[in-house]
Amino acid sequence: MLKLDxxxxxxxxGDQALKSVELEIPQGQVLALIGPSGAGKSTxxxxxxxxxxxxxxxxxxxxxxxxxxxxxxxxxxxxxMGMIFQEYALVERLxxxxxxxxxxxxxxxxxxxxxxxxxxxxxxxxxxxxDRVGLVHMADKRADELSGGxxxxxxxxxALIQDPALLLVDEPTASLDPKTSRQIMxxxxxxxxxxxxxxxxxxxxVALAKMFxxxxxxxxxxxxxxxxxxxxxxxxxxxxxxxEEDWEATIEKVEDEEQEAAQ
Amino acid sequence: xxxxxQPDGSLKWTRRTTxxxxxxxxxxxxxxxxxxxxxxxxxxxxxxxxxxxxxxxxGDIFGRATPPRWSYIxxxxxxxxxxxxxxxxxxxxSLFLAVPVAFLAARNTTPSKMxxxxxxxxxxxxxxxxxxxxxxxxxxxxxxxxxxxGIVAIAIRSIGFCAKLLYEAIEEINxxxxxxxxxxxxxxxxxxxxxIVPQILPAFAGIxxxxxxxxxxxxxxxxxxxxxxxxxxxSASLNVLAWPQVTLILLVILVAVVIGEWVSAKVRGAIx
Amino acid sequence: xxxxxxxxxxxLIGNKWKKPSLIKSDWLRWGLTxxxxxxxxxxxxxxxxxxxxxxxxxDRGAKFVKAFLNPDFTTRATDIRxxxxxxxxMTIAASVVGIAISIPxxxxxxxxxxxxxxYLVCRSIIAVSRALQEIIxxxxxxxxxxxxxxxxxxxxxxxxxxxxxxxxxxEIESMDKVQAEAVKATGSRWSQWINYxxxxxxxxxxxxxxxxxxxxxxxxxxxxxxxxxxxxxxxxNTAFDRYEYDTAAAxxxxxxxxxxxxxxxxxxxxxxxx
Numbered sequence: 001m002l003k004l005d006x007x008x009x010x011x012x013x014g015d016q017a018l019k020s021v022e023l024e025i026p027q028g029q030v031l032a033l034i035g036p037s038g039a040g041k042s043t044x045x046x047x048x049x050x051x052x053x054x055x056x057x058x059x060x061x062x063x064x065x066x067x068x069x070x071x072x073x074x075x076x077x078x079x080x081m082g083m084i085f086q087e088y089a090l091v092e093r094l095x096x097x098x099x100x101x102x103x104x105x106x107x108x109x110x111x112x113x114x115x116x117x118x119x120x121x122x123x124x125x126x127x128x129x130x131d132r133v134g135l136v137h138m139a140d141k142r143a144d145e146l147s148g149g150x151x152x153x154x155x156x157x158x159a160l161i162q163d164p165a166l167l168l169v170d171e172p173t174a175s176l177d178p179k180t181s182r183q184i185m186x187x188x189x190x191x192x193x194x195x196x197x198x199x200x201x202x203x204x205x206v207a208l209a210k211m212f213x214x215x216x217x218x219x220x221x222x223x224x225x226x227x228x229x230x231x232x233x234x235x236x237x238x239x240x241x242x243x244e245e246d247w248e249a250t251i252e253k254v255e256d257e258e259q260e261a262a263q
Numbered sequence: 264x265x266x267x268x269q270p271d272g273s274l275k276w277t278r279r280t281t282x283x284x285x286x287x288x289x290x291x292x293x294x295x296x297x298x299x300x301x302x303x304x305x306x307x308x309x310x311x312x313x314x315x316x317x318x319x320x321x322g323d324i325f326g327r328a329t330p331p332r333w334s335y336i337x338x339x340x341x342x343x344x345x346x347x348x349x350x351x352x353x354x355x356x357s358l359f360l361a362v363p364v365a366f367l368a369a370r371n372t373t374p375s376k377m378x379x380x381x382x383x384x385x386x387x388x389x390x391x392x393x394x395x396x397x398x399x400x401x402x403x404x405x406x407x408x409x410x411x412x413g414i415v416a417i418a419i420r421s422i423g424f425c426a427k428l429l430y431e432a433i434e435e436i437n438x439x440x441x442x443x444x445x446x447x448x449x450x451x452x453x454x455x456x457x458x459i460v461p462q463i464l465p466a467f468a469g470i471x472x473x474x475x476x477x478x479x480x481x482x483x484x485x486x487x488x489x490x491x492x493x494x495x496x497x498s499a500s501l502n503v504l505a506w507p508q509v510t511l512i513l514l515v516i517l518v519a520v521v522i523g524e525w526v527s528a529k530v531r532g533a534i535x
Numbered sequence: 536x537x538x539x540x541x542x543x544x545x546x547l548i549g550n551k552w553k554k555p556s557l558i559k560s561d562w563l564r565w566g567l568t569x570x571x572x573x574x575x576x577x578x579x580x581x582x583x584x585x586x587x588x589x590x591x592x593x594d595r596g597a598k599f600v601k602a603f604l605n606p607d608f609t610t611r612a613t614d615i616r617x618x619x620x621x622x623x624x625m626t627i628a629a630s631v632v633g634i635a636i637s638i639p640x641x642x643x644x645x646x647x648x649x650x651x652x653x654y655l656v657c658r659s660i661i662a663v664s665r666a667l668q669e670i671i672x673x674x675x676x677x678x679x680x681x682x683x684x685x686x687x688x689x690x691x692x693x694x695x696x697x698x699x700x701x702x703x704x705x706e707i708e709s710m711d712k713v714q715a716e717a718v719k720a721t722g723s724r725w726s727q728w729i730n731y732x733x734x735x736x737x738x739x740x741x742x743x744x745x746x747x748x749x750x751x752x753x754x755x756x757x758x759x760x761x762x763x764x765x766x767x768x769x770x771x772n773t774a775f776d777r778y779e780y781d782t783a784a785a786x787x788x789x790x791x792x793x794x795x796x797x798x799x800x801x802x803x804x805x806x807x808x809x
Contacts, residue, residue, distance in 0.1 A: 051442055078448035089443035093461040097552060102457050106448025113449075114456050116554045123552040131544045139547075140555045155443075162447055301628040305684045308621070308765070313681035321679045348578040392794035393787060396670065396758045397768075400775050401783070405599065406592040411584045484670045488761065501674065513671065520666050 001027045001198055002166055007057035009043050017043040019222040030192050030199045032209035035219035036242050041202040045168040049081045050074060079106035082159025086171035088151040092144040096154050099143050100126040103161035129157040149180035156188060167199035173208065185212045206238065324506060331514060332507035339496060339515055345410050346492035349482040353417025354475045361422045365429035372433055391423030395481045399490035410491035417478050425470050432466035468534045472527045479523035483516045599780045606788055607781035615786060618767035622756040625687045625766055630749045633695025640696060641703030648707060664697025669755050673764040684765030691752045702744050710736045739808045746801040750794060757790055
């Protein structure tokens with residue numbers, strides 16, 4: 001459903017963030033994008049919904065080419081791509097409900113959104129989603145009163161209320177503690193399978209990625225160097241992506257923790 | 264900082280190199296010379312006889328100015344009301360004008376950095392650099408004396424101040440929050456209302472109250488040039504050397520300023 | 536995850552959602568709104584605008600705009616030059632003296648380094664200076680010292696003290712205690728403590744504020760002439776009185792340019808000291 005064709009991004013400074021990336025994601029597949037910081041993960045997903053304009057190459061979403069769309073058409077396509085951010089990116093001075101409803105902005109007119117008169121179905125939907133992530137009692141709290149994990153849940157609701165076909169997830173756990181990180185990852189993966197959504201999850205934590213997804217793509221200096229199932233991600237491969245490090249230790253430790261958690 | 268090797272071989276630490284020290288000394292020298300010249304010029308333009316006589320004159324004025332003529336307060340209620348209106352209405356009008364200017368001047372929201380931003384900055388600097396008394400003079404020449412000229416003068420003068428602080432606040436907003444709203448497919452104006460406005464609203468409220476406080480002060484003296492408010496009474500009393508009235512008016516202004524500052528501090532405390 | 540009971544969600548579904556108001560109590564909110572509206576109506580009604588006069592004025596307004604596009608620097612060149620030089624001289628002298636006096640007063644007005652009696656005296660000086668408008672101070676000083684730049688110089692110095700001492704005191708009060716204490720712990724005297732513990736922390740800000748005050752002093756010096764306290768204001772006032780808009784425009788343009796230069800310089804200097 002999503003296809004990237006020779007996607008290139010060169011910044012004005014001359015830094016080549018993406019070097020001809022080719023990637024195809026079928027309907028409903030959750031994919032983890034791993035790589036060291038600066039590998040171009042963030043740029044890659046931002047090129048898909050054009051928060052960053054790609055320099056060249058094509059992006060197809062269900063056959064529609066995104067890179068040449070005008071601003072109106074682009075906004076219509078953006079509605080189908082929910083985005084979840086590293087620092088949650090909630091508008092902190094708005095309430096939880098307003099933050100969730102802001103996911104519907106692409107569907108309602110300016111004055112309706114300005115006066116906060118969203119259609120009843122949107123409001124009901126927002127309540128259902130907040131209930132699903134366990135925050136319905138927080139609906140009228142201001143976003144900056146929430147903890148990190150709670151904020152990220154609101155961020156997930158905002159992305160899902162768009163009724164997207166694809167989720168673009170940018171380091172969802174980077175600002176969270178290990179336990180909350182796992183809860184959030186689990187929640188994202190569960191919601192994707194419930195709704196049959198495809199997702200690209202940028203994540204630097206390899207252990208976490210291996211725990212939750214079926215396909216992993218490794219990005220290094222703007223080029224894809226690995227694409228396969230978690231089991232193929234050998235220490236050698238990781239060294240290739242991240243550089244020298246004692247990978248066995250990390251992986252074993254995580255497996256131990258998993259077993260503990262399972263007991 | 265540098266270290267020198269002294270003749271006996273030990274190292275001597277000084278904060279700056281010799282060249283730097285020379286430049287600094289020269290700078291100080293020039294500064295002192297400029298100040299001495301400035302002082303000389305002022306001194307030449309001064310009739311020192313009056314200055315030596317000043318303590319006596321000050322005592323004389325003080326004697327005549329006390330006690331204040333309390334009964335005159337009856338004539339001041341109208342001007343006080345006018346002064347309050349000049350400050351408040353002037354502030355409201357200026358905020359309406361300052362908001363679009365600020366959005367045009369902020370780097371992250373301006374439609375064009377090459378053309379529109381410099382114009383917005385020019386509006387900001389020119390309205391800011393000219394005192395409200397001068398704006399009042401100008402407006403009185405154009406639309407005649409009165410409260411209205413005062414309101415417009417305060418409004419124009421405040422545009423630059425408010426727009427400058429506001430555009431700095433806009434430039435400091437968290438861009439990822441804006442990005443998040445953009446990513447939902449919101450239009451330009453929706454991004455403004457959901458992504459930018461909530462972030463700058465506290466700053467905006469703070470600026471509004473802060474400027475209102477300043478405008479209360481400024482509107483008390485606009486009457487000196489004929490733009491309405493309590494300054495008119497001050498000017499009239501000064502012209503006839505009615506010092507007891509002057510004292511009362513100054514006391515009223517003082518009270519107004521203190522109340523204005525108190526209100527603005529309270530409101531700002533409540534917002535932040 | 537402790538979700539609410541299903542019934543809690545059921546209650547919410549189908550209900551209208553309204554953004555919670557900033558002011559919780561309905562009564563207070565409507566009261567404030569109504570009060571504000573009544574004030575606005577009364578205030579606007581009490582402003583007498585003679586629209587015919589405004590309409591006549593449009594013509595003069597247009598003339599002024601035209602004068603701005605075509606300012607006359609030459610006809611009154613001598614007056615302008617002398618007025619400007621006087622303004623600048625007043626600004627420089629008043630800034631130097633004002634800043635020099637503000638430093639001890641600012642130190643005295645900082646509760647964390649000054650004893651209580653000194654604190655109270657310094658704070659009252661600041662309060663008086665801030666409460667009195669420059670122009671009012673100028674009127675009084677002109678009455679006492681006679682016409683001329685001396686009154687203007689004293690006015691600006693006095694205003695500088697109120698402005699700078701207050702901000703300096705606040706800066707000192709909010710400085711990093713640990714750094715200052717570290718210096719105190721070395722057994723230094725009070726003066727050394729100020730010099731090593733306090734000064735380095737507040738100097739960059741002091742320089743920034745001082746330059747900002749120079750800017751304000753220049754702008755204020757332009758109006759002091761209106762009441763006879765020297766500077767360009769007198770020339771400007773005369774130009775308005777004689778309806779010589781092109782000369783007035785020239786003066787205003789010079790003021791704007793000088794303020795712009797000062798602002799630019801202050802940006803450069805602040806960037807360098809920080």
